[in-house]
Amino acid sequence: MTNSRISKARWTAALATGAALVSVAVLGAASVPAAAATPTWTQAVAPATGQIDTAALRAALAGLPEPSVRGAMVRIGGRDGRWTGTAGEWTAPVEGQFAVGSVTKVFTAAVALQLVGEGRLSLDDPVQDLLPGLLPSSYAPITVGQLLSHSSGLPKPECARPGTPVEVVTSALSCGTPTSPGTSVQYNGINYFLAGLVIEKVTGRSYGAELRDRILRPLGLRHTHLPAEDWAWAEGGLVSTAGDLTRFMNVLMRGGLHRPAERASLFTVPSIPDARFSHGGLMRTPAPGGGPVVWGKTGTNRGYTSGVFATPDLGRVVVYSTLTTGTDTKRETDRVLGIVGAAFKGYGEGVRGAGGA
Incomplete structure (x- = not known):
């Protein structure tokens, strides 16, 4: 496949799997009220080594609302x-x-x-040693690094039910068959x-x-919060x-949260087929439409499909969120791909150094 087709396939998979395990249906404190459909935007651009394609961004946002987004x-x-x-x-402020x-996973991996x-x-460290008795005795040893990079081989959580973290894990592992840890990505x-349970066990705190x-x-x-x-x-x-x-990604990728060895782990992807998640929970992928290679994470919960992605030099950091309806997955995916592709369109090659906003 061409790089563009590989990129679309990866993003489609990421959006399909980026949902919290069982999404909360009620928007609650994060709700956004309905209002007029007129797009709004503000711009404060001082180009240095690249160019934000504002026309592409306006086109990507045009036509909303639609039945799927x-x-x-x-x-x-x-x-x-x-x-x-x-x-x-989306009538709340941009900073609403x-x-x-699942962007939460990157915060968890950072801890x-x-x-x-x-x-x-x-x-x-084997998870079975850290959390004795939680995983079935028939499972092969799974390491912490395999958890963080989604190479643990744990079965799909088709039986997962809401509850305490231990109850969620126990219910999820009550059906399905694991694969060998460290051999594939799921x-x-x-x-x-x-x-999260490992963090609590090691620290003795929540x-x-x-x-x-x-x-x-x-x-x-x-x-x-x-x-x-x-x-x-x-x-x-x-x-x-x-x-x-945006601030979190800038500090994280610059190394402001970790020592050099652990910062390197943020960008270390296991050497196994189709590996795309690092030991820092970050996904490495070309931006949609053949754009630059970026690192970040997608997530879906409470009616929002969101993501944060950045170029390795932090020359461009993109945060997006969409209000999806769940009525047409393909149209939702196409809309998100269009928005993210437009956000990275025009990013100049050869940019060096760590920039931020």
Whole structure:
């Protein structure tokens, strides 16, 4: 396949699997009210080495709402400047809160890698040793690194039910057959329920407390939190804003949260077929439409399909979110691919250094 077709296939798979394990149907605190369909955008661009394609962005947002996507928000930062836009029924400010779904996994992996850097955990530690009795005795040893990179071989969570993290894991593993760990990639939210439980076991504190004290407070992410009622937890429960996600990605990818070895793990993808997730929970993929290689994560929860992606040099950092209806998966996917492709369109090759917004 051509790079463009490979890119579309990867993004389609990422959007299909980016949902929190069982999405919460009620929008709750993150809801966005319905309103006029006229797109709005603001622009403050000071080009340095690239060019934000504002015409492509306007075209990607045009026509909303539609039956499959009610509205959308885009925020672009980096050395090319800034651009923000909303369309359709997204009438909250660009910096309004929304449920980020499986983008939460990158926060969870960041905490786990900090514990690795402190010598309290290793990517090679068997999960069965850390959480004795939780996984079936018939399962082969699974490492922490395999959880974070979705190469654990755990069966698809078709039997997962809401509950405590332990109850979610137990119910999910009550059916299905695992594959050999470390031999293939199968995106699975149960990996990150287990990662959250590992964090709690190693630290003796709650996952939420570790996330708050290690990531949210030090980075000043005042609008990011873990709602108590969202059982998706360490796998997909966070609520955040475009600005907070942009800051998180800038600090994370620059190495501001980890020592050099653990920062390297952020960009280390296992040497197995079709591997695309790193030990930092990041997905590596070309941007839609043949754009630059980017790192980031998609997520779906509470009616939002969202993502945060950045070029390796942080020359462009993109956060988007769409209000999807679940009525036409293909049209939803095409709309998101169009928005993300437009956001990275025009990014200049040869950009060096770490920029941010």
